[in-house]
Amino acid sequence: MSGVTYGYMEDYIRGLIPDREGTFKEIEDFAKENAVPIIQKETAKFLEFIVNMKKPLRILELGTAIGFSSILMYEAAGTNPEILTIERDTKMIELAKVNISKFGLQEKIKIEEGDCLEILESLKDSFDLVFIDAGKGHYNHFLPHCLRLLSQDGIIIADNVLFRGMVASNELVKRRKITIVKRMRTYLDLVSNDETLITSVIPMGDGIALTKRR
Numbered sequence: 001m002s003g004v005t006y007g008y009m010e011d012y013i014r015g016l017i018p019d020r021e022g023t024f025k026e027i028e029d030f031a032k033e034n035a036v037p038i039i040q041k042e043t044a045k046f047l048e049f050i051v052n053m054k055k056p057l058r059i060l061e062l063g064t065a066i067g068f069s070s071i072l073m074y075e076a077a078g079t080n081p082e083i084l085t086i087e088r089d090t091k092m093i094e095l096a097k098v099n100i101s102k103f104g105l106q107e108k109i110k111i112e113e114g115d116c117l118e119i120l121e122s123l124k125d126s127f128d129l130v131f132i133d134a135g136k137g138h139y140n141h142f143l144p145h146c147l148r149l150l151s152q153d154g155i156i157i158a159d160n161v162l163f164r165g166m167v168a169s170n171e172l173v174k175r176r177k178i179t180i181v182k183r184m185r186t187y188l189d190l191v192s193n194d195e196t197l198i199t200s201v202i203p204m205g206d207g208i209a210l211t212k213r214r
Helices: 007-016 023-033 041-054 068-077 090-102 116-122 136-148 173-193
Strands: 058-062 080-088 110-111 127-132 150-159 197-202 208-213
Touching: 007 041, 023 068, 023 090, 041 068, 041 127, 041 150, 041 208, 058 068, 058 136, 068 080, 068 090, 068 110, 068 127, 080 090, 080 116, 090 110, 116 136, 127 136, 136 150, 136 173, 150 173, 173 197, 173 208
Parallel strands: 058 080, 058 127, 080 110, 127 150
Antiparallel strands: 150 208, 197 208
């Protein structure tokens, strides 16, 4: 159980989602076998739904890992979008490049190597959708830049915002995770209490927060 929802709920919801096939299934299997963190099954379906509904032309992703979510978003958008994804782990980048090439998306999904915050500070272009899935202790630091880069009617999707339930309950907090929990709570406070924004926090997967301007 994730600590965010009851195990029987997770099992039931995941059972409603058909297993992926082909190359997507290969990427999922690789991630599971090698303990590579990719978005959970129900989170992936939710992300796919939101992206398909929003139909963005430009997407910014913080945290590439092995490229699963960026490929998923490209396929879901149906708009032939341009995706910029940021990753600092060289090994992950090499794996992501291989996976992206399997879908022939080398020209559509650009990987920027380096620290998310440093790269965010240098970006100028606007994005219709921002997916945050990196550096859980820095979401509150990413936020000002994400809002600056977000188009007027854009959406920010932040994953892992309840962080195994610790963000919602002090009883679950592990000592070595206190800083991450405090900073994630700060992020949620910022997006929830800013009167210019509207945010919904959803107890799905590891917790998802959707944010847009009013």
